[in-house]
Amino acid sequence: MQTITTITELRHALAESRKTDRCVGFVPTMGYLHDGHLALLRESRIRCHVTVASIFVNPTQFGPTEDLSTYPRDFLRDETLCSAAGVDILFTPDAGEIYPAHFTTFVEPGELARPLCGAFRPGQFRGVATVVCKLFNIMQPDFAFFGQKDFQQCAVVRSMSADLDFPIEIVTVPTVREPDGLAMSSRNKYLTSDERKRALAISRALFTAEAAFRAGEREAKRLTDTARRHLTELDQLQYLELVDPDSLEPATSPLGRRTVLCVAAYIGSTRLIDNVILT
């Protein structure tokens, strides 16, 4: 595996692959890798000849009072994991490489960035769309892989990629969970052992609603009420919403063929998100 920190070097390394028409898969991350990231790398390795991963804690997607400075980082461990996972090129730019002093241009995502997390973390998806757009331009991959846990991010990236004509297939990979159901997230590291136990309420709530859906319940309010009953122990429930998976608009009853139940909540000072697709 080559570890590369500059755009020039990365372009040079990838030019070789393109000469021989090899398919390039890209897995963007902010590091502190877990099994969810490894599932993205595995998927890229299955579909593509060359897998490029990036580790970049993107400052523009954090709000001024958010956890940019404390976001967990362990570069050596991540590098070992990437190498063991068969990554060909690991791109680890510093902030000045991606956002040089003269940087002024941002990608403004549309309607998909407004509800759910967009309502609570203004600017987050502008930062995500901007950095992903830049990374797509830098790598020019054939495929890019994102985790379903960040469902709204997947929708925003998919629409950004289509709107800006990137010839890239965006692949959403199912959420990887701990054996007890908690969705894997780098932010789980912030949880104390008591918070870790209480965080389980999130997946429990989603699974209960999913079971009710499977048993035939199609009323949106009854499904969200069923889920909400599990969420009383959380410190702050930001949203629990059933939405259309394409438009992210509130789902109407009776539910159609596919909806997604999304949740965001604080456990202590840690904000976690999760979702389940009801189909």
Ligand code: PAF
């Ligand atoms: O999901 C993430 O880790 C980040 O939002 C991403 C896609 C790497 C962009 O910074």
